[in-house]
Amino acid sequence: MTEATSNESGRNNPIEFYFDFSSPYGYFAATRISTLAKKFGRTVLWKPFLIGAVLKVTGGTPLPSVPLKGEYHGRDMKRVSRLWQIPYQQPSKFPIGGQAPARIVYWLQEHHPDKVETAILALFHAYFVEDRDISDPEVAADVVASLHLNKDELVAVTQAPEIKARLKQECDAAIEKGVFGSPFMIVDGEPFWGTDRLEHVEKWLETGGF
Amino acid sequence: MTEATSNESGRNNPIEFYFDFSSPYGYFAATRISTLAKKFGRTVLWKPFLIGAVLKVTGGTPLPSVPLKGEYHGRDMKRVSRLWQIPYQQPSKFPIGGQAPARIVYWLQEHHPDKVETAILALFHAYFVEDRDISDPEVAADVVASLHLNKDELVAVTQAPEIKARLKQECDAAIEKGVFGSPFMIVDGEPFWGTDRLEHVEKWLETGGF
Numbered sequence: 088m089t090e091a092t093s094n095e096s097g098r099n100n101p102i103e104f105y106f107d108f109s110s111p112y113g114y115f116a117a118t119r120i121s122t123l124a125k126k127f128g129r130t131v132l133w134k135p136f137l138i139g140a141v142l143k144v145t146g147g148t149p150l151p152s153v154p155l156k157g158e159y160h161g162r163d164m165k166r167v168s169r170l171w172q173i174p175y176q177q178p179s180k181f182p183i184g185g186q187a188p189a190r191i192v193y194w195l196q197e198h199h200p201d202k203v204e205t206a207i208l209a210l211f212h213a214y215f216v217e218d219r220d221i222s223d224p225e226v227a228a229d230v231v232a233s234l235h236l237n238k239d240e241l242v243a244v245t246q247a248p249e250i251k252a253r254l255k256q257e258c259d260a261a262i263e264k265g266v267f268g269s270p271f272m273i274v275d276g277e278p279f280w281g282t283d284r285l286e287h288v289e290k291w292l293e294t295g296g297f
Numbered sequence: 298m299t300e301a302t303s304n305e306s307g308r309n310n311p312i313e314f315y316f317d318f319s320s321p322y323g324y325f326a327a328t329r330i331s332t333l334a335k336k337f338g339r340t341v342l343w344k345p346f347l348i349g350a351v352l353k354v355t356g357g358t359p360l361p362s363v364p365l366k367g368e369y370h371g372r373d374m375k376r377v378s379r380l381w382q383i384p385y386q387q388p389s390k391f392p393i394g395g396q397a398p399a400r401i402v403y404w405l406q407e408h409h410p411d412k413v414e415t416a417i418l419a420l421f422h423a424y425f426v427e428d429r430d431i432s433d434p435e436v437a438a439d440v441v442a443s444l445h446l447n448k449d450e451l452v453a454v455t456q457a458p459e460i461k462a463r464l465k466q467e468c469d470a471a472i473e474k475g476v477f478g479s480p481f482m483i484v485d486g487e488p489f490w491g492t493d494r495l496e497h498v499e500k501w502l503e504t505g506g507f
Binding site: 141144145146147148153154155156158159162163166167169170262265266267268278279280281283284287290297 | 497
C-alpha cells in the first residue's frame with residue numbers, strides 16, 4: 088500500500104473509484120459515487136480492474152465460493168439492494184470475467200470521456216438487472232452501442248492489443264496502490280474499501296480528513 | 298447458514314452478538330450494541346467465539362496476514378476509532394487467542410449474568426486501550442476481578458473442563474448458524490456481519506425487516 092498522501096496539495100483531486108464489473112457491491116457504490124463526488128466539487132476517475140488478478144496476490148477466493156461467507160453475501164447483496172432501493176437480480180452466470188467491459192471503458196476514456204459514466208452504469212444495469220452476460224464482447228459492445236456508438240468498433244476494442252495491455256497495466260497499478268477488493272476508493276491518497284465506507288468517504292471530504 | 302426466521306413469533310428475541318476478543322471491529326461494535334438493543338426494547342446475548350475455529354471451515358487467513366488487506370485494515374481500524382471516538386491502540390501482541398476471556402464470559406453467564414457486559418467491555422478495554430495481553434488467564438482474571446469477583450476462581454474457570462467444553466460447543470453452534478466473522482449479529486434469525494452493518498440492524502429493528 089502506498090503512503091498516505093492526505094495532505095496532497097490541492098483539494099480537487101478526482102475520487103479514484105476501483106471496481107470489478109462482476110461485483111454487486113461495486114455496482115451499488117457506482118450508482119452513488121458520482122453524486123457524492125459532485126457534492127464536494129470532485130470528479131470520479133473510473134478504474135475498472137479484474138478482481139481475479141488481485142486474488143492471485145492476496146491468495147483470496149472469489150466470494151461466492153467461500154463457505155459461510157459466500158452464502159451470507161448472497162443474502163446481504165439482496166438486502167442492500169432493498170435498503171438502497173437499487174434494482175438487483177442475482178445474475179444466472181456469476182461471477183464473470185470483466186475483461187470486455189473494462190477494455191471498452193478504458194477505450195472510452197481516450198475517445199469518448201463524456202460517455203464513460205453512462206456506459207459503466209448501463210453495463211452494470213445490463214448485468215445485474217437484465218441478466219445479460221456482459222463478459223461476452225458482443226453483449227458488452229451492444230450495451231454501450233446504445234450510447235450512439237458503433238458496435239463493431241466496440242467489439243474490436245475488446246480484442247485490441249493496446250487496450251488489452253492498458254487493462255493489464257491498470258490492474259498492476261491498482262495492486263500497487265493497495266487495491267484488493269471492489270469497490271475501492273482513493274480520496275487524496277486515503278484508501279476506502281467497500282460500499283459501507285461511502286459514508287466514511289463523505290465524512291472525509293466534509294472534514295478534510297479525520 | 299440456517300434459514301431466515303425473521304417471522305419468528307414475538308419481537309423481543311435478544312440480539313445475538315458474536316465476537317472474537319482479538320477483533321478490533323468486534324470491540325468497536327461491542328461498545329454500541331447494547332444502546333442499540335435497548336432503543337428497541339431488546340437485550341443482547343453475548344456470544345464470544347474463536348475466529349480461528351471458523352477460519353478452519355472457511356479456509357480463511359487471519360486478517361493481519363492477508364497481503365494488501367491486512368495493511369488496509371490496520372489503517373481502517375484506527376480510522377474507525379477516530380470517527381466513532383472510541384479509544385484504540387494497536388496491541389503489541391496481535392492477534393491473540395480468545396480462549397481465556399471467552400471462557401470467563403460463559404462462566405459469568407451462569408453465575409453472574411449481571412456482570413457479563415461490563416466484564417466484556419473491561420476485557421476489550423484492557424486489550425485494545427491498555428495493551429494488556431488478555432489471552433493470559435492471569436491477566437483476563439485480573440481484569441474481571443475488578444468487578445468484585447475472586448481472581449483465583451476466575452483463573453480456575455479458564456481451565457475448567459466443563460467451561461472448555463462449553464466454549465467448544467458455542468464455537469460449533471456459531472459455525473452452524475453461519476457465523477464466519479467478528480462482529481456478527483443475528484436479529485430474529487437475520488444475520489449481519491461487521492460493524493458497518495450496525496445501521497442495517499437498526500433499520501431492521503425499526504422496520505421489522507426490509
